Amino acid sequence: MREARQNDPMTPTPYRVLEKRREQADSFTLELASINAGGGQNFRPGQFNMLYVFGVGEVPISISGDPANADRLVHTIRNVGGVTNAMAGLNKGDVIGVRGPFGSAWPVKEAEGDDVVIIAGGVGLAPLRPAIHHVLTDRSKYGRFVILYGARTPRDIMFMPELMKWRGRFDTQVEVTVDRTSNDWSGNVGAVTKLIPRADFDRGRATVLVCGPEIMMRFAIAELDGSGVSKDSIYVSMERNMKCAVGFCGHCQFGGYFVCRDGPVFPYGKIEALLKIREL
Amino acid sequence: MVKIEGFDKLMREHHFFRNMAKESCRILSGCAKNERFDADACIIREGDPADKFYLIRDGAVALELHMPGKNPIILETLHTGDIFGWSWIVSPYKWSYDARAVKPTRLISLEAKCLRKKIKKNHTLGFDLYSQFIPVMGKRLNATRLQMIDIYGKS
Numbered sequence: 001m002r003e004a005r006q007n008d009p010m011t012p013t014p015y016r017v018l019e020k021r022r023e024q025a026d027s028f029t030l031e032l033a034s035i036n037a038g039g040g041q042n043f044r045p046g047q048f049n050m051l052y053v054f055g056v057g058e059v060p061i062s063i064s065g066d067p068a069n070a071d072r073l074v075h076t077i078r079n080v081g082g083v084t085n086a087m088a089g090l091n092k093g094d095v096i097g098v099r100g101p102f103g104s105a106w107p108v109k110e111a112e113g114d115d116v117v118i119i120a121g122g123v124g125l126a127p128l129r130p131a132i133h134h135v136l137t138d139r140s141k142y143g144r145f146v147i148l149y150g151a152r153t154p155r156d157i158m159f160m161p162e163l164m165k166w167r168g169r170f171d172t173q174v175e176v177t178v179d180r181t182s183n184d185w186s187g188n189v190g191a192v193t194k195l196i197p198r199a200d201f202d203r204g205r206a207t208v209l210v211c212g213p214e215i216m217m218r219f220a221i222a223e224l225d226g227s228g229v230s231k232d233s234i235y236v237s238m239e240r241n242m243k244c245a246v247g248f249c250g251h252c253q254f255g256g257y258f259v260c261r262d263g264p265v266f267p268y269g270k271i272e273a274l275l276k277i278r279e280l
Numbered sequence: 281m282v283k284i285e286g287f288d289k290l291m292r293e294h295h296f297f298r299n300m301a302k303e304s305c306r307i308l309s310g311c312a313k314n315e316r317f318d319a320d321a322c323i324i325r326e327g328d329p330a331d332k333f334y335l336i337r338d339g340a341v342a343l344e345l346h347m348p349g350k351n352p353i354i355l356e357t358l359h360t361g362d363i364f365g366w367s368w369i370v371s372p373y374k375w376s377y378d379a380r381a382v383k384p385t386r387l388i389s390l391e392a393k394c395l396r397k398k399i400k401k402n403h404t405l406g407f408d409l410y411s412q413f414i415p416v417m418g419k420r421l422n423a424t425r426l427q428m429i430d431i432y433g434k435s
Contacts, residue, residue, distance in 0.1 A: 121431065121432055122431070123432075152430065152432040177357075179427045179430070179432070180353065180354075180427070181353075181354050182350070182351035182352065182353060183342070183344065183351050183354055183380075184351060185354065186382060187357075188357045189342065189354040189357045190356045190357060191423040191424075191427045193422075193423060194356075198361075212431075213431040213432060215426070215429070215431050216426070216431050219422070219426055
């Protein structure tokens with residue numbers, strides 16, 4: 001009976017908060033471990049979990065940890081509403097419900113042999129972090145590796161120590177830009193799309209993974225379009241109002257797809273037409 | 281003459297002039313000179329006469345707006361292969377922001393009076409030059425709009 005419940009995608013599994021880290025003023029990272037013996041979660045980069053604060057509610061949150069570490073589930077969360085606000089109040093030792101992992105993944109296996117380009121904006125770096133870990137772990141299987149990241153201000157840059165560490169590698173190009181700053185910042189200033197023409201990768205042999213606000217993704221794709229990158233090589237992570245996470249409730253319907261089940265990661269070519277429909 | 285040919289080559293190697301007619305590039309090179317700025321040096325200053333436009337050969341430049349009593353706001357950073365300073369095209373030919381070298385920077389500057397004189401005489405040259413400018417301006421405008429709308433803010 002208990003096993004049947006554990007396999008039920010609608011039943012949350014209890015996880016304990018091992019650590020809570022503040023990332024920025026409005027975001028934080030929770031590191032979780034299953035309470036059940038032998039628990040833990042194998043996930044693919046790009047997938048998400050439904051996190052349930054008991055008595056408050058449930059929200060979909062992308063997994064931001066290393067897929068090689070199944071024992072420690074990592075989620076980076078932006079405090080934007082009631083449930084995430086309650087999550088921000090959790091402390092080490094508290095228990096949270098987890099359903100998942102759900103959804104499609106970044107095509108890290110299919111991209112082997114290609115140059116890989118990550119384009120992220122704001123909190124959109126979190127869902128791409130597992131893909132970055134994956135590529136860096138199996139670095140020799142990929143060509144050039146480029147990470148382009150845009151944030152609002154220097155204070156809003158996520159995972160700054162890691163970005164610095166990745167930038168320090170000789171086999172990874174990391175470019176960070178901010179929208180606004182004063183002159184105490186010596187890095188790039190401008191939209192993340194401006195980093196694309198300067199990035200060093202083979203346009204004809206690259207897999208591009210894009211995650212961020214939808215407007216940013218549209219402009220990033222417009223910049224890639226015409227530069228030689230094929231539409232089929234571009235992948236985006238979509239965000240819609242996901243509730244059940246298994247394609248039953250229809251809240252996250254996006255044209256003929258359910259973002260929770262068919263996404264959140266889509267090949268751009270598959271949803272290009274849908275992105276032009278303003279009512280969606 | 282040797283000097284002009286040198287600039288002609290340098291300019292054609294620059295991203296901005298890559299698609300420009302060879303002859304136009306040769307004519308414009310007569311207005312060009314090399315400039316070099318140390319890190320943190322002021323290149324242009326808001327309100328001063330816009331008497332040049334610049335191609336970045338190597339380095340980085342920050343476009344800034346000064347704020348009385350505060351640190352300047354950086355509007356944008358530009359890098360090798362970029363251009364800046366199009367106030368020379370538009371009357372009253374005054375810079376509308378400051379530009380500062382972020383690190384040691386080498387530029388090609390083109391003298392505005394010389395450019396205006398040449399394109400007034402030679403409209404094909406003007407068309408050629410503006411055909412290079414307009415796409416850059418369009419892209420910058422789009423990027424600025426994206427920067428302005430606070431896309432990373434809470435939705």
